[in-house]
Amino acid sequence: MAHTYEYPRPALTVDCVVFGFDGAGLQVLLIRRGLEPFLGAWALPGGFVHMEEDLEAAARRELEEETGLKGVFLEQLETFGAPGRDPRGRVVSVAYFALVRPDRNPARGDTDASEAAWFPADKLPELAFDHSVILTTALERLRGKIRYQPVGFELLPESFTLTQLQALYEAILGRGLDKRNFRKKLGAFDFVVETQGFAGGSHRPARLHRFDHDKYEALRSKGFLFEL
Known part of the structure; x- marks a missing residue:
């Protein structure tokens, strides 16, 4: 018997902050949106979670679809659910951060991303949605994490x-x-x-x-x- 829910259900998305290191500075991988809202704006890779997916599987799928990245270090960051963060309606996003090597992972856009590019972390363009807040949170997490866990080696050559x-x-x-x-x-x-x-x-x-x-x-x- 199907259940009827009394309350409306928000949509669920995943967003991925992808960090890289080019030998001189910290880099962030961004995609240029090929769809509305924010058509043509730079954003974090991500998208809606399918009904049959768990969260990390959705994040990995979106990363591969939009940037070609697969098999990378990935860790859940935080959930972002402020009302009004997405003009399409009530959308909650579970954010992840990834650590990769840019020389092994050249930027390329795919599916609903018209373009992808690496940017210096301290010289980022204006971002769509609340992605600047998500990125700042991810950077704070990374800064704290490298003090007690050697995750930074994911960004270096062998x-x-x-x-x-x-x-x-x-x-x-x-x-x-x-x-x-x-x-x-x-x-x-x-x-x-x-x-x-x-x-x-x-x-x-x-x-x-x-x-x-x-x-x-x-x-x-x-x-x-x-x-x-």
Whole structure:
């Protein structure tokens, strides 16, 4: 027997904040809307949740449909449901944030996104809906998260220099870090491992390092807390 609901039901969407790091600064992937409302405006990738989908599946589907991204680090951020946030009606959005490498994920628009592009996180265009609020919330989450969990390694090449790693943290935190103190703290963690390789292009090439996921997980299972 079908149920009749006394109260109207809002629509449900997902929105995705996609962060990248180009070696110098933090980047955000945006799509240009190909449909009303906000036709032609820049926005976060996202869309409506299908009735048979769970939330993360919907977020991953929208990311792949609108930007081509798949198999990326994805984490639920927060729910945004202010009345009037969407001119189409009462729409609640569950936001996610993703961490990817722009060099491996070139921007491309698809389905209802007429275009996609990477933008510097500190030089963003005006965004549709309440997406500027969602993006600010995601950046605050990322800044807090990298202090206790090494998610930043999702944004780096498989092999990287310590200078690149410090530049990543500075880009996310929005401030400079003392090189000596940063490397001293980093030296206490044996999951940042030296490789046999060196970065090219210098008469004193820098040693390349890699992140050892297995060592980190082994430490974390014993109650280890990552702090930088």
